[in-house]
Amino acid sequence: MAVVNIALPDMKADLGFTAEGLQWVVNAYALAFGGLLMLGGRLTDIAGRRRTLMAALALFGLASLGGGLVWSPGGLIAARAAQGVAAAALAPVALALITVTFPAGPARSRALGLWGMAGAAGGAIGVLAGGVLTEAAGWRTVLLVNVPIVVFAYAAARRSVPADRRTGPAPRLDAGGALLITAGMMVLVLGVVRTETHGWGSAMTIGTLALAAVLLAAFAAVELRVGQPLLRMGLLTHRPVLAANLFMLLLASGQFGAFYFSSLYMQQVLGYGATATGVAFLPFCVGLVAGSLLAPRLIARLTMRWTLVVGGVLGAAGFAWLAAAVGVDGGFADSILGPFLLASFGIGMCFVPLGTAGTEGVAAAEAGMASGLLNSSRQIGGSVGLAALVTVAAGAAGGSRVEAQANGYATAFGVGAVLLAAAALTALLLPARTGVSQARTADPAADSADSEPVAEHDSAQEGAPR
Template identity: 35%
Template sequence: MPLPTPSTPTPITRAPTTRADRSPWLTVGLLCVGQMMIVLDQNIVNVALPAVQRDLGFSSENLIWVVNAYVIPFGGLLLLAGRLGDLIGRKSVFLTGIVLFSASSALCGVATSDTALIASRFLQGIGGAVASACVLGMVATVFSERRRQAQAIAAYSFASAGGGTVGPLLGGVLTDLLSWHWIFFINAPIGAVLALVGARALPRDRGEGIGKGTDFLGALLVTAGMTLLVYAVVDAGRIGWGTTRTLLLGTLALLLLTGFVVRQATAANPLLPLRFFRSRSVGAANLVQFLMIAGMFGLLFFGTLYLQRVLAYDSLEAGLGFVPVAVVIAAVSLGLSTRLITGIGRRATLLLGLALITGSFLTLSFARVDGVYLVDFLPASLVMGLGVGLAAPAAMGLGMTAVTPADSGIASGLFNTTQQIGGAIGLTVLSAIVSTRTNTLTAAGGTEAESLLGGYQAAFLAAAGFTLTAFVVAAALLKSPPPEGAARPNAASPERDTSVA
């Protein structure tokens, strides 16, 4: 089914369902629990890394691969997994991913060597990509009524953003009270329940058929290109952006992705139809998401380091420091954001959220070396939670409402891919800024705490630059159409877009 062109806007319609028609919110709840479990796992590991290193004997150079072994396959496989959901059914793909994710989590928990843990994390990344790729597409098609659709997307955005902020807390609690093994073990029972309940409760959907759109060459090119790109980006943070290896890997990744674009322009059944990008909403919303996530990693990663390495918090205390952020994101995503979206429109809500996020990063850039949590971190983090709670569902809604149900799987995979690449690139760039600034201040005679703080301040300013750019992109490229039911302009108007207010 083709994506509507800018001259023929079509709101998303509810896909045919069976059993779940009687309990649509159960469907949304199951999908959001699955998404939160996967997002949690991307952040819960950070605070446990010192314990993992001590227990399994990781070298300082190899420890980063506990994170990278998950991120690389996750980012590389999202587009392919999303398209498979469109072809063979999103329910089947989601449940397969949950089972693989849960089983590999158990393998991570019982790992007794660094090699075993890295291999298990790689499998976990594959399972996470397969499960996560279709979630947004399924959530966005549960309801056709605009307000309930906005509520469902808001619940998904909370699962994604809230899961990221809860991760450090849960990781600290499990590591301190039990052991690092439990940050992985906890996924197994949750995944088992999700798979069993989801098999009965999630709506059955019929894909287009594996023979109708299996672009194997395109799948090979984009999976290899994305995987290599993510690898090059995360490895550059360790060996440097200007090294021969980074340049060669980056060049090869770009060549593969260029080949993928050429393939999509010529294939009879492309993996990612280029018509997606005729919609300004799809392209601009993904770009905004990329920039916003690139900045957001600044709070999750360097905010945690500020609390631990400058204010001397332990892992549990640092995790508790993020609880207010998670509470605000939950309250705003599940309540205020829906009212604002239906009242002033998605574009205006997105711009307000991005402005708040930018202001929060600017405030954090004034944090002090002898700072107090209630003054130097909490107020800015609360504003951050408010901004994320508004901006995340608005951006997702603008991107997904321009897509037909038949294409929602690949659109969901594209949106998740944008998040992963944005996070990987954002964290690498911000880490390079922190390292450069910290080394400069250390060479000038600064204490360790002062030098680290200077680096984190520079990262917060750079993150503010990311989100400010996202604001400019959203203001310039995203347009709100007339309210629902209003007369539409002439179909030939070149300015019409598939955005939804």
């Protein structure tokens, strides 16, 4: 998601994009990814985790290769949409594999620490890689670089991911629910990403968001009636799952906006080039890694609830510091470095407990469902939060052109701090000592019915030696 953004001007010049058409290089990915996450998560449970992983990796690699070789705007947009389809399966299957392979305790915490570190650091590394690759070898390399990564991941998955085996009948796909949630999510993301051109108060935006609300309400009604739902609504009554998704929604709203406005501030106010902007994000990456690695120890001492509270508060403090420090006379040392380290360390602390709480007490047969839900919260929060903060920044701008930009960015960072502070409050919904001793699931009947068919291929013993 991050590596492409810096290459957009070069794509526009080389392929002849219009200004409105260029945004669909980003939006096509966002629509496919956000719209299909819940379906991708459930397919993980139905088709098997290894099969889903291998197929999604292959599709992502082919889409990246095609996108790097196309010579038309439409071809690039189609390739980005195909990447989004593949990513909608890859994101939930990765988390599901961790939660069913590693037993609850230190082993799973370490695995979730690496998962959180990789996911969080990806945004910062993507900005750096996008700048370096675009300036050194052209925009096509930001897509082609995925091909060797996919080849390596595909080969590693063939060796290390246990084969799918099932002792009972496979769950059936809830086709009606899949159609409604995919349409609802896509319409929601479409309405949000187009607010930059149509505005929040326009008839187009209001109508699109209203249609999304109707589709999502219809999805909820269907899921309450079907025997094997795409999303068992009882998951949302389970406090750890509910708290994790609310926290992720607010965290992504603030974090996505901070990345976006930090990049604009460094390039449009401080005058950094693409590569320099990418390098300036490295401290953010360092903080994310450090926070993710420390999180398992903090969970053992503080519990998941208080690790999330502390992480959210530190992230909010970092964004508040950033809001106070940015200005036309700012510099990297006094306006960026300290706030980046503090905010990223706090955010990094959150990913391990979020991954744990988001799947806490969930039956193995619903691991993909819970993972898809958590990733959907991240995507919705990021899309809606970024669009809202763009509006906030535009409304707060005042003074000369550069001063207006700096004022708008500072206000957006301040709102991001409020969002992370609100996320810290949602962590208080978690039980005081969330852990493996709690009930397996919020719906014991569903647990006993669904966990047995996949118990064999989900065993921790099978995955641990690998």
